[in-house]
Amino acid sequence: MEAARAKTQVSREDVKRVAALVGYTHITSPYDGIVVTRNANTGDYLQPGSGDQSVSSVAPGQSNAHVPLYVVARTDMIRVFVDIPEMDASSVTRGTTARVRVQALRDEEIPAAVTRTSWSLNHETRTLRAEIDLPNPDSRLLPGMYAYGKVLIHHGNVRALPLAAIVELGNQNCCYLYDHGKAVQTPVQTGISDGIWVEAAKKRVEGTWTDFTGKEEVILGDLSELTDGQMVKVAR
Secondary structure (H helix, E strand, O other): OHHHHHHHHHHHHHHHHHHHHHHOOOOOOOOOOEEEEEOOOOOOOEEOOOEEOOOOOOOOOOOOOOOOOEEEEOOOEEEEEEEEEHHHHOOOOOOOEEEEEEHHHOOEEEEEEOOEEEEEEOOOOOEEEEEEEEEOOOOOOOOOOOEEEEEOOOOOOOOEEEHHHOEEEOOEEEEEEEEOOEEEEEEEEEEEEOOOEEEEEEEEEOOEEEOOOOOOOEOOOOHHHOOOOOEOOOOO
């Protein structure tokens, strides 16, 4: 009886072993999608952990020793990657309002929100990786498409200057203020920008950083033609 029970248990374990081998004949995708890369064909010799050794071309970033048999792209959800500059990284969190513009869709702008961030900055680029998940029910967005991501950062009760009024001089952002008929070169501390306006945090006057009052008269135009103390005339 004991020998029979032992043989029965061995048989059960052998069934599991054979079932595992049969399972290798099927490859199950972790989600619904479309096969976008196929590196295996009928008759190819495949080895566990090494893929198809006969494949002549591999996907970018992969060696010939570790080639996936198939690459499946999920179509109902597309992930957009946006790298946030270090100056703005602390203002971007999960749920931050964003916009995605896709050139291939005639520059259509799609409302979105930041789904997640890497939290840590890239040491080489000094940027924060933010990811935006976009629903794609009609499959208009294709994997690999170029897109422009814009993250909207809201700062309330701040003063702003036209971006065209800022010039970089000696690694320092400056603007020219109008003071009694002269252009006064003034170093400024800037914050976030939407490409048209830029946050004006501080100005340096006589070696001291002070707040903008809102009464300053800022000079616009070809700033490369200006020098500190140059006489200027207000255009009416």
